[in-house]
Amino acid sequence: MNRAWDTIIVGAGHNGLVCAQMLASAGQSVLVLEAGAEVGGFAAPREFAPGFRASIAAQYLHQFSDALLRSLQLERHGLRFAATGLATTVLASGRHVRIAGDHVDGVSAEEATRWQQLDTRLARFAKFMATVQSTMAPRLGSSDFQDRWTLLKMGLRLRLLGRREMREFLRIAGMNVYDLATDELEDPLLQAALGMDAILGSNFGPRAPGTVLTLLTRRAGEATTTGGYRLPIGGLGAFAQALASAATAAGATVRTDAPVAGIVIENDEVRGVDLANGERLSAARVVSSVDPRQTFLSLLGTEHLDTGFVRRVDHFRHRGITAKWHLALDALPTFTGLPSAQLGDRLVVAPSLNYLETAYNASKYGEVSVLPALEISIPTVHDRTLAPAGGHVLTAIVNYAAYDAKDDLGTAREKLEANALAVLESVAPGIRSLIRSSELLLPMDLERICRVTGGHWHHGDLAFDQYLMVRPFPGAAQYQTPIRGLYLCGAGSHPGGGLTGLPGRLAAEQIQRTAP
Amino acid sequence: MTADAGYPTPPHFRKPLIDTPFHDRARALSQNDQFVAWAGYSTVDVFTTVEQEYFAIRNAATLYDLTPMVKYRVAGRDAERYINRLVTRDIRKLKVGRVSYVVWCNDEGHIIDDGTVFRLSETDYRICTAERQLDWFLDSAIGFDVAVEEITASVAALSLQGPTSAYVLKKFGLSGIESLKPFEFRIFEAEGRSLMVSRTGFTGDLGYELWMAPQHATAVWDDLMQAGRSRGIRAIGSQALNLARIEAGFLMPNVDFISAEHTVRMHRERTPLELGLAWLVDFDKPHFNGRRALQKQKAAGLQRMLVGLDIDGNKPAHNALLYANPTDETECGFVTSAMWSPTCKRNIALAILDTPHFEMGRRVHADIYLHRELVWERRMVTATVVERPFFAPERRRLTPPADR
Numbered sequence A: 001m002n003r004a005w006d007t008i009i010v011g012a013g014h015n016g017l018v019c020a021q022m023l024a025s026a027g028q029s030v031l032v033l034e035a036g037a038e039v040g041g042f043a044a045p046r047e048f049a050p051g052f053r054a055s056i057a058a059q060y061l062h063q064f065s066d067a068l069l070r071s072l073q074l075e076r077h078g079l080r081f082a083a084t085g086l087a088t089t090v091l092a093s094g095r096h097v098r099i100a101g102d103h104v105d106g107v108s109a110e111e112a113t114r115w116q117q118l119d120t121r122l123a124r125f126a127k128f129m130a131t132v133q134s135t136m137a138p139r140l141g142s143s144d145f146q147d148r149w150t151l152l153k154m155g156l157r158l159r160l161l162g163r164r165e166m167r168e169f170l171r172i173a174g175m176n177v178y179d180l181a182t183d184e185l186e187d188p189l190l191q192a193a194l195g196m197d198a199i200l201g202s203n204f205g206p207r208a209p210g211t212v213l214t215l216l217t218r219r220a221g222e223a224t225t226t227g228g229y230r231l232p233i234g235g236l237g238a239f240a241q242a243l244a245s246a247a248t249a250a251g252a253t254v255r256t257d258a259p260v261a262g263i264v265i266e267n268d269e270v271r272g273v274d275l276a277n278g279e280r281l282s283a284a285r286v287v288s289s290v291d292p293r294q295t296f297l298s299l300l301g302t303e304h305l306d307t308g309f310v311r312r313v314d315h316f317r318h319r320g321i322t323a324k325w326h327l328a329l330d331a332l333p334t335f336t337g338l339p340s341a342q343l344g345d346r347l348v349v350a351p352s353l354n355y356l357e358t359a360y361n362a363s364k365y366g367e368v369s370v371l372p373a374l375e376i377s378i379p380t381v382h383d384r385t386l387a388p389a390g391g392h393v394l395t396a397i398v399n400y401a402a403y404d405a406k407d408d409l410g411t412a413r414e415k416l417e418a419n420a421l422a423v424l425e426s427v428a429p430g431i432r433s434l435i436r437s438s439e440l441l442l443p444m445d446l447e448r449i450c451r452v453t454g455g456h457w458h459h460g461d462l463a464f465d466q467y468l469m470v471r472p473f474p475g476a477a478q479y480q481t482p483i484r485g486l487y488l489c490g491a492g493s494h495p496g497g498g499l500t501g502l503p504g505r506l507a508a509e510q511i512q513r514t515a516p
Numbered sequence B: 001m002t003a004d005a006g007y008p009t010p011p012h013f014r015k016p017l018i019d020t021p022f023h024d025r026a027r028a029l030s031q032n033d034q035f036v037a038w039a040g041y042s043t044v045d046v047f048t049t050v051e052q053e054y055f056a057i058r059n060a061a062t063l064y065d066l067t068p069m070v071k072y073r074v075a076g077r078d079a080e081r082y083i084n085r086l087v088t089r090d091i092r093k094l095k096v097g098r099v100s101y102v103v104w105c106n107d108e109g110h111i112i113d114d115g116t117v118f119r120l121s122e123t124d125y126r127i128c129t130a131e132r133q134l135d136w137f138l139d140s141a142i143g144f145d146v147a148v149e150e151i152t153a154s155v156a157a158l159s160l161q162g163p164t165s166a167y168v169l170k171k172f173g174l175s176g177i178e179s180l181k182p183f184e185f186r187i188f189e190a191e192g193r194s195l196m197v198s199r200t201g202f203t204g205d206l207g208y209e210l211w212m213a214p215q216h217a218t219a220v221w222d223d224l225m226q227a228g229r230s231r232g233i234r235a236i237g238s239q240a241l242n243l244a245r246i247e248a249g250f251l252m253p254n255v256d257f258i259s260a261e262h263t264v265r266m267h268r269e270r271t272p273l274e275l276g277l278a279w280l281v282d283f284d285k286p287h288f289n290g291r292r293a294l295q296k297q298k299a300a301g302l303q304r305m306l307v308g309l310d311i312d313g314n315k316p317a318h319n320a321l322l323y324a325n326p327t328d329e330t331e332c333g334f335v336t337s338a339m340w341s342p343t344c345k346r347n348i349a350l351a352i353l354d355t356p357h358f359e360m361g362r363r364v365h366a367d368i369y370l371h372r373e374l375v376w377e378r379r380m381v382t383a384t385v386v387e388r389p390f391f392a393p394e395r396r397r398l399t400p401p402a403d404r
Helices: A014-025 A066-071 A110-134 A145-160 A163-172 A177-184 A188-199 A209-223 A236-249 A292-300 A307-316 A353-364 A407-426 A444-450 A502-515 B023-029 B050-059 B077-088 B133-141 B165-172 B214-231 B239-246 B290-300
Strands: A003-012 A030-033 A044-047 A052-055 A080-085 A089-093 A095-098 A103-105 A229-232 A253-255 A262-267 A269-275 A280-288 A322-329 A346-349 A368-377 A392-401 A435-441 A486-488 B033-038 B041-046 B061-064 B070-075 B099-105 B109-121 B124-129 B147-150 B156-161 B184-190 B191-198 B208-210 B304-311 B319-322 B331-341 B348-352 B363-372 B375-386
Touching: A003 A014, A003 A269, A014 A030, A014 A236, A014 A280, A014 A502, A030 A236, A030 A280, A044 A236, A044 A322, A044 A435, A052 A236, A052 A322, A052 A392, A089 A103, A089 A188, A095 A188, A103 A110, A110 A145, A110 A163, A110 A177, A110 A188, A110 A209, A145 A163, A163 A188, A177 A188, A177 A209, A177 A292, A188 A209, A188 A353, A209 B070, A253 B348, A262 A280, A262 A292, A269 B061, A280 A502, A292 A307, A292 A486, A307 A346, A307 B133, A322 A368, A322 A407, A322 B061, A346 A407, A353 A368, A353 A392, A368 A407, A392 A407, A392 B099, A407 A435, A407 A444, A435 A444, A435 B061, A486 A502, A502 B214, A502 B304, B023 B041, B041 B239, B050 B061, B061 B239, B070 B077, B070 B133, B077 B133, B099 B348, B133 B147, B156 B165, B156 B214, B191 B214, B208 B214, B239 B348, B304 B331, B304 B363, B331 B363, B348 B375
Parallel strands: A003 A030, A003 A280, A030 A253, A089 A346, A280 A486
Antiparallel strands: A044 A052, A080 A229, A089 A095, A095 A103, A262 A269, A269 A280, A322 A392, A322 A435, A346 A368, A368 A392, B033 B041, B061 B156, B070 B124, B070 B147, B099 B109, B109 B124, B156 B208, B184 B191, B191 B208, B304 B348, B304 B375, B319 B331, B319 B363, B331 B348, B363 B375
């Protein structure tokens, strides 16, 4: 079989597209195969009601580094922002707190100072974490120069935080966010805001061990950009379009509606892929942005892998418990006590850490939260292109919905939608009458639509045993796999999910370093 | 797993070791009450004396209770592909009605266990192993349309070994048994009982293994004893069998190697290449567990290997350390199994030797300790690396076997 392509990338999620752009820029012939009709994965556009648009899962672009944005020349490829640096407003019935960076309104002066100190410290740690996140995770016990150098640099950077701050970092890094928030803050809304950032997208409640790590990884992404919470004009789908356009301009080909049925292996080496339509495409290497479980168990097949490795694939925790809610509104809603100027903020409904923890409990027992926590965005405040004249879009991330729900899918969906609406009405009375159309996507819906096993934002929990040099698991942690020519570039790889583009970028770098 | 049907199991806390279906017969013949634990069962170590039982293996016929051997049924559409990925040999070449000796490795190419695979049909296999493997077998089944089930207690097994064993089976009533070739098996139906007979064994001699439902166990035992009376048949225990297997050059798990799943210390695991089992590893077949690691080891060369030793003198070199040079006492290996072989009239051993000492014909020195009337004595004797097996009589392969 002659090699038609240097590289075939499976999946046109944002990581796949970043990887494609970089490899194509380096002179490789690159083909990106997307199973769906749209590029972007979790950031793909979705018209959930006639004329009303949102992205399937993601709500903001807040972790994509300025450097990567520049090097991909996304602005040249049409990326414009409708809003940047959005503040976060945490709502409870009758009260709200507004957070803009290290500044907070709506709390006592002492609490505002405490927030400022905590935020400054977290920002410092996030900066250190950002260097860890944007480097390929080193292998432990390796004699490779690159690995040792990376480890040494990590140690040095940690030490350069200073003795006191290094100790503080090491003290809190393994903690849960509940303890951190209650140690450092007093206002329940502020505590909940911190908790919300730690648990979004993962299978954790605020008391789960390792939730300071998830908080720091999120903050690390945010430390790479000065843009804060940003909304691209046209939604996150436009961001995905810009990425695809950048990749195409660099020489890559992007094919949609081209589901891959399997990866072709001959003599223990990758030869290409088979499409679901029977077409066979040959390539020197295949890069999968698909989640690790699907990549190894479905696309590759266990017969090409050792049992111990398959065991690790099978044990990778990948059950999403985050739902997404899309509302088409006839008019802008009113939130009790919230000035209309703040309607465009990132709105968080989570009155306390215990509220979050209680919401999480349900998901442990196969149920949906009775009182879910919400992260709300009303993008049409900033961007009128997303809805027909007069109409508005309200989207929300809804925590939590058990992946393995006891109820059938329809019932679980109805229950969570009713619960979420009750919570929304408690802070925005009368919103029910504005709703023209409503769509709630459970993790199982996200799994089906985005073809991500478990419907998990990060393709797998971000936890100490699935992080850095052991993400997704040993044997596949440096974007390489046991099969020559098969690479990973998705959120299942270091540093994980979120719209960072980092797994895609680091995979492209690793491929250029090691590719035959 | 379903509870094993066949015979009642008393609560484990009352009887930690289970009796095999042959237990009553064994107890009746045991002269010195020497029972040992084997894979959760109570079996006989020595019935009378080791010497008597050993010589029966080489000169007559012997019955050995094989029931504790762990057995699995592997069945399903993907059974062949599944086993082929599990073991290092090309199992696609195994025809229905035949048996294959196999080893299986972990990802690092280290041996987990060895055993035999019986192909009962295109999609139905039996795997016999030394240790329980369900965990590994089930995890290996991920992605394959195959069912793995432990059937140890629902299959009673006997090993009939020795130069007169074919005669005994014929007398027992298995007509046509003489045409059964080594590593072949056949199912005989008689008097409402089904008996699977394979020409396999652990003695390196002419011999058969018999597989049956537990409820037929005692009847088969009695009939074989009756049929073998004129040919000196005798029940044997594990000690005599162990002597025969060393002469045959066969490896004993937990003696000559330890399962990679059980080792704790570094470098205590063994690959098939290191155990001299390269002939079991087929790099030309599709991927199998440990393939990539074994390929690397093959390319890099071996650091150590298991070989046969011919040792001067007649004192068995049990657990002896081996030295390249008797004066400076730099270790170059150690003995794993040793015996004075009465049949070969040689002092033999299996040993692990570091490179380059495992080359054929090379001489090393064995440090033999002898415990004589409470006093330890030491002998430093020369040992030569030799081919295995030490004993391989023509009769083990001869088909039809001699009718005697």
